[in-house]
Amino acid sequence: MKNLPETFLPALKNELKKQVARVDETHTAEYHKMLTYHMGWVGEGAGAKASGKQIRPLLLLLTASATGGEWANALPAAAAIELIHNFSLLHDDIQDNAETRRGRLTVWKKWGVAQAINAGDGIFILANLAMGDLKEKYPAEIVLDAKRTLQETCLSLTRGQHLDIAYETRANIEIGDYWQMIAGKTAALLSTATELGALLGGADEKLRFTYREFGHYLGLAFQVQDDLLGIWGNEAETGKSVSSDLLEGKKSLPVLYGLEKNGKFAERWKKDALTEDEIPEMAHLLEVEGARLETQRQADQMTEFALNALRTANPQGEAGDVLFELTERLLGRAA
Amino acid sequence: MKNLPETFLPALKNELKKQVARVDETHTAEYHKMLTYHMGWVGEGAGAKASGKQIRPLLLLLTASATGGEWANALPAAAAIELIHNFSLLHDDIQDNAETRRGRLTVWKKWGVAQAINAGDGIFILANLAMGDLKEKYPAEIVLDAKRTLQETCLSLTRGQHLDIAYETRANIEIGDYWQMIAGKTAALLSTATELGALLGGADEKLRFTYREFGHYLGLAFQVQDDLLGIWGNEAETGKSVSSDLLEGKKSLPVLYGLEKNGKFAERWKKDALTEDEIPEMAHLLEVEGARLETQRQADQMTEFALNALRTANPQGEAGDVLFELTERLLGRAA
DSSP: OOSHHHHHHHHHHHHHHHHHGGGOOGGGHHHHHHHHHHTTSSSTTOSTGGGOOOHHHHHHHHHHHHTTOOGGGGHHHHHHHHHHHHHHHHHHHHHHTOOEETTEEOHHHHHOHHHHHHHHHHHHHHHHHHHHGGGGTSOHHHHHHHHHHHHHHHHHHHHHHHHHHHHHHOSOOOHHHHHHHHIIIIIHHHHHHHHHHHHHHTOOHHHHHHHHHHHHHHHHHHHHHHHHHHHHOOHHHHSSOTTHHHHTTOOOHHHHHHHHHTSHHHHHHHHSOOOGGGHHHHHHHHHHTTHHHHHHHHHHHHHHHHHHHHHHHOOOHHHHHHHHHHHHHHTTOOO | OOSHHHHHHHHHHHHHHHHHGGGOOGGGHHHHHHHHHHTTSSSTTOSGGGGOOOHHHHHHHHHHHHTTOOGGGGHHHHHHHHHHHHHHHHHHHHHTTOOEETTEEOHHHHHOHHHHHHHHHHHHHHHHHHHHGGGGTSOHHHHHHHHHHHHHHHHHHHHHHHHHHHHHHOSOOOHHHHHHHHIIIIIHHHHHHHHHHHHHHTOOHHHHHHHHHHHHHHHHHHHHHHHHHHHHOOHHHHSSOTTHHHHTTOOOHHHHHHHHHTSHHHHHHHHSOOOGGGHHHHHHHHHHTTHHHHHHHHHHHHHHHHHHHHHHHOOOHHHHHHHHHHHHHHTTOOO
């Protein structure tokens, strides 16, 4: 990796802190604390790991630079997209009843569901206000265009979330449903990161669309890769316990392929929840029935689509090189 | 009342339906159903009563007209403010554990907390998208100004909500805390309704601020009035059971005055939750200890402030007359 991310990340953090400081008032100090805790800046376990990888804002800034724009001008949009990501995680944790996130207690676990819903709403609003700050550097028409693009993405996120929650209790999920769901839950925000980067970098309609395609397939590839790691990953690398997806009964892509095979895996899966000692055998069944290979093929295909789009976009300069490197690294292809 | 609201309300409903239709897709038909149910348009008990009074969008359209603008141009903003109101109610119902709203089951009660959080997020996003539609009739700079004003209000809403939730478990609430809380929870959205109406009607900065003041005090007066009705109101008129606020232990303004008096009411209140048969006696104690009168004085004062601001704003035409009538009716002063 070149050192561009090392330049971008401290500037991004400054911008994020400036945006979140809007709620830092005497009467609502505790509210501000919830947000800064969730962002990973304060409280037990605060630090770089607690803030996540910030892939989305990084992609946005790199794309703005690789299309010939001044990356620093796009910082409010980069902050906005990271805030949107964090808003969706905060509400997601309540919806999933998740007690920890990045190794720390979740906001609802610390402050209760009512305050956590409100804190998530607040982060979303801060993202919208951050977008408004773009007007200091861009014409009003561009800002409105960027704002609309982001809101449409947010609507897609809620569509994906709706399907995700609905699928938990629905028995007959098919592979088509899976793609619908992850298009909203994972790909929408990544495709908007690269699209906004291109828009703010000065790209024309066609190039903007190509960057959108790149982000979209990167998101799909990333999610399918994540599904593979959720069953066959290495705990030390991913921070998830291996096969935790099977234990949680998550209808990830390998499981859906396994159900489609209608073999021994499907037979056992349909009965009731798996127990911990069954997990290695079930992961093995999935593999011998071919579900791992088919999932890997999908990951490879989506990765190819993403790289093709990026080649077509032909990103310029150092940021262009980093975009290729970041993509390969995200999709587990780095040397 | 003049017949202007009868012209505005059907146009508003059309606009709202158009905005909410953005989620009406094959894969997410159930998601669309949650939103249209919450808006009072479909499902058991659907109808005018289930949609609420729509005071906020009405105020916005009346102000736009009374400042010389074309009310129909402001419809997307009117829809947005009604959607924001509904988003906050939806999340509020989860936070308050409220099983009914306007006599119907709440969204979380019907579809579960996870889907309800997501549905609330969706309504908020629809409001933001609605605001973007203003660009068909207004310059981009005005649209950005309107959008920022609305988002700042939303942040105030979450501040008020944060305080409201925090106060439920805090013993020592003072009267200053009360005004902070209702400024966010109630007055913020009303002041933005009138401010946006003035902005979109073409008012200058000074007039815009006067309309904002009008909405602010109208909101405060309305909330204090509501607190009075929550203890001494008539169930048939308000749709609430009389004294339900006392039974719920709500720290409304009369209760805070009662606690300040530190008399028999305060002594009993501090012990534990009231039982239903104690309510009439406790309401009586509040009254003889002077809390009802002091609350009424505050309501009268805020009402005077609101009417003074409206007189200063000097609203024009039929819409101007209706603004005065609506204010008097809302604050229980109609003949």
